[in-house]
Amino acid sequence: MDTVGLNSYLLVAAMLFVCGVVCMAVKRNGIGILMGVELVLNGANLNLVAFARYTVLGLDGQVMALFVIVLAAAEAAIALAIALNFYNNHLTIDVDRGSELQG
Amino acid sequence: MQALFAAATLQEFLTGMPVPGVKDGLSPGWALALAAGIHAALLFSLFGLLPLIYIWLERKVAGRIQDRLGPTRVGGRFGWLQTLADGVKLIQKEDLAPGAADRWVFQVAPYLAIVASFAAFMVLPFSDTWVAVSLDASVFVILALMSLEVLGIILAGYSSGSKWALFGAMREAAQMVSYEIPMALCLLVPLVAVGTLNLTEIGALQAGPVSSWLIFHDPFCFIAFFTYFTVATASVKRAPFDLAEAESELVAGFHTEYSGLRWSFFFMAEYASMFAVSAIAVIVFLGGWHTGLMVEEGLSGFKGWNPNFLVKDFTLGNYLLNVMGAKVLILKASLLVLVQIWVRWTLPRLRIDQVMTTCLKYLVPISCVLFLGAVLWPLLLMTTLKRTTIMEDMPSMGQLSLPPATAAVESEEMRGVHVVDGSKESVR
Amino acid sequence: MFSTLLNQILSDSTGQPFGSLQLFGPELTLSAGIVLMLLARLCGIDRRLPTHWIALWMTFIAFSLGVFQFVEFSRSDLGTVEYFSGLMVFDRFSALFRLGLLLFLIFTITLTVISGIPDRDDAPDFYSLLMGASVGMLLMGGANHLLMLFLGVEMSSVPSYAMVGFLKGRKASSEAALKFVVYGAGAAGVMLYGISLIAGLLGTAEFPQIAIQLQTLFAGESAALSNPAIRLLMLGILMLLVGFAFKLSVVPFHFWTPDVFQGASAEVGGFLSVASKSAAFVLLVRTVLAFVTPASSADLGQIYLTLGLGIGVIAAITATFGNLAAYSQTNMKRLLAYSTIAHSGYMLMAIAALIVLRAGLEPGSTGYDDRCARAVEGLLYYLAVYFFMNLGAFAITALIRNETFSEEIEDYAGLGFQAPILAIGMGMCLFSLVGLPPLGGFVGKLFIFAAVYDSGFVHPLMWGILAIGGLNTVFSLFYYIRVMKTMYLQERPATARALRVPAWSYSGAFVLILTLPLLLPLGTAVQLVSGVAKRAAMSLFAGL
């Protein structure tokens, strides 16, 4: 318990990942699902940074994590624009509520 | 831990202190925790005290500008204790939450705002070696921490269950997206000149006469200061950018439904943030804790005075110099706060679309041009004057690391080796 | 330090005749095109010079650069060139893919000009998104690093989300975009988690290093699933495959495809169906070759074999599902979406064959390399044919929509006589999609099935998959024929809008140009195309 190693960080990351996946699965609201995605990406980032600290992956892990943060922001921006557009057309952001497409 | 705590000096002193019930006295870890606690308490007292003074100042200045006297009764002729009396009143008030509010978020939101505002103080250096946490990328960190305050405000506005508050929150969100970019870009302009993100190093580089302040480093820095100050005013929601509260249109904006202590938290956060952005401006542009009158150089012999103090590396002379530095910094920052107050009672409020136009359509391009200019400036000087600054004694990339590429690498390696060795220096 | 960097970027520092920037020319041209379109709008030039000319010209320049590089590179006899300090790789495979994609982009832009889907105001936005997504796909084609893999996938998907929602006033379009972005972001997240596990376990993210690290990591120990490191690796690979499966709309990650294709305009559907899929397949080939190496230990080979067979089974299920679900469709775009799923299944069979062949090797040997190359060659050939037949089908759908304002199959009644050029073109595309003998699709299927047959010698299950693939071809005939039946055997209702698309109009010429290559396999063209594909495929294998 005294020393915190790589395993502990990976465990936290796994927890974040699983919470994100479950969140994506059970929420219907578009923005709720996006929050799940953010959790998943954060789990991955925590993995990368922990590996960067403890293994030979080194700085590359941090570089990748930085890119992920930037890409996630871009993705969130597009997703939000699409959600707003969807709302303008449907007056809801429930993914299931859309009725035009029988999917 | 990578961050260099100012508490490390105190930790050394506290380690091994006899504690009843513990065999070897205080362990290093707990000593650090205790030292950090003491430092946090010191910082928090400043964090609490500054708004108290600024609110009084605001009322006095507002009164004078409107040809009134302002507070005159509590605590003598000038109403010194007016804010304290207000505070006592606010604590006694009932803590209300409207029925339509999302009660739990409503109650938590003020804490989010005040914690974010306080966290910014942690990385703010007050003097040469006076900083709670010395980080290498402290400019970046402080911007990040201050951006969190907005979240508290948005959540507060949204959870109030009132349309005025919601409008205020949405305006704040829209305003935030527009001011953050020019703010960061303007801060980058002087950073290009010094080549470091560490506020302590930036401050230390501006020792000497007024001409060595970064605002006078090149024309772009000069303009960048005013641009930054404009955007910083927007970032702390002060008039003419106080759209989030806009008391003449939105009752009181995001804090319409708040009362008592939680309401006062927002005010504490606002005034503390005013100080924080001003202090950043002072450190990055206006010479930090240096008077600019060469007083420090005159007193530098005083530094090692009374060396045989209880704590290692601690001298009374150095301490007194630091006190002076901190006072200079706070005074300079307070002057900028005074300007913000003055502006508030002078200029009319902009509309939200005008705010966004100002920030996005004008200030972003302006700051981009400034940034580009700052990057090209050394090249221009190199081709004409054969050096990177106009005057010889100006702070430049050269002082820290020259030539930029290799020296940066070397200094990085040196620093890395140094700390890996295990020798824990306190604050640089 | 910086001077060597500049040297590496601008010219040769390692004795190679290609500098990084030079190799990156087409991507840079496309990026410049995006900026140019933006500036043109800013200065009001787009009022006088339509934006699609800028897009078309920049793409054409990029394509010419690609041709130039391809020729130069073929002449120089180099195997592979890593550029940008090993982040990207350039070989005949990526050069060919780049050519194909840029040509496809030219076709797509021409189609949008003819069908007029972005109007004048929105054209800069649309073409920026289109070219931005293409840059991402080009990155996917040459990715040599896990970061570039993720970056490429993101760069190609995120603009696609916006493109799907481009008809923003339409309910269906915005709904399709929301579904796409939500599920796409989720799949990308899972994929990234897998990448983080793999990179962390192996301590590297570069493709060439991955093989070396795999070898060293599992050299001494048993590489059975009881070893947690192997389990972690497999979890990572599975999560990576989830991302790919989403991009390729492989069952069970296909559910977004019909909705998205129906909601998006047919032009965007064609782009997603061909460009995005082929980029993902090319990237998948690279990933597979990085992970599945004959040099890995025998235990690992066994696990990879299972993985390959699993992918084969999933490919068979995907093809079957796509074909069966297409039966009940009444909307043309939805039908084409299910057809896309089915074709992903076919092409995934080639990947499965590749994995099985590679995994079945004894450690260290290169015996099956020629057969592996044949699997990749088959995939490339299929992609080349798929380019024409699928884009053709989507383009004709778009052209018919422009005339009749409908994409329902029942509204196609009697088109065979009213617009013969469209109907004949559609017929050729659909029969080629089925894989009927004289057309290009037949040869493509033949190549892939041959590769699957080869892999059957490693594990007989692949022969079963081959049989399912063959059966599927028969299944698919019926629903494609239904469309033809509606066009030719049903009377056009008197109330329906009349079509006037003569063969000598822009639309007619476009359809002709797209569909005529499908007839080419009749002659020596098969050898020509397959020769290029073969050389490209062989450049991936050092042993050949």
Place this chain on the structure above:
Amino acid sequence: MTLEALLFYLFAAIACGSALAVVLTDNVVRMAFWLVMSLGAVASLFFLLEADFLGATQLLIYVGGTVVLLVFGVMLTATGPYVQIKTTPAEMFLGAGVGGLLLLVLASTVMGINWENDVAHALGAESEAALAADTTVDQSGTTGRPLGLAFVGVRPDAVGPDGAATRPGYLLPFEIVSVHLLVVLIGAAYLARAKRRVEPATDLLS
């Protein structure tokens, strides 16, 4: 227990607990609040992992940017006073089951590996390339500079015996991601703005 371990457990608990709260909460705004707590705790973990630049980026872009964007989205699309997401107990049960299983698999795998002895040893000792690049991020936590250098394509932290860099420089992604951001910005602006219609486009191929 050292201070570092204490801080780790504190932030890890906040991160995991808040992530769980994101899943269990039905109210979107509260979800956003818990998300902020979780992401903030992850940023603190970054600081603990000696990645101060990354921690600050996480705070600035994720917590200060992305989440504000999400909350903004909630406010713009809220029909009722507070958007509630109803999750049926059956769904929740299924989600909990599948999630628990996934967590079990991941956790057992991750905890089963002895990183210091098995993996690092195997990779470090036997692989030439890994040995050369065997420089984990230096312990000072001042990663801003090495990160910046890596972005312009120079890797002083990973230099082989012959003086050549053993790890890639990231100039290409650093530059190309700006193209991506530009495209995304164009797309998002297009989708979010109201349609300007001047005249219907009639002239094709003009």
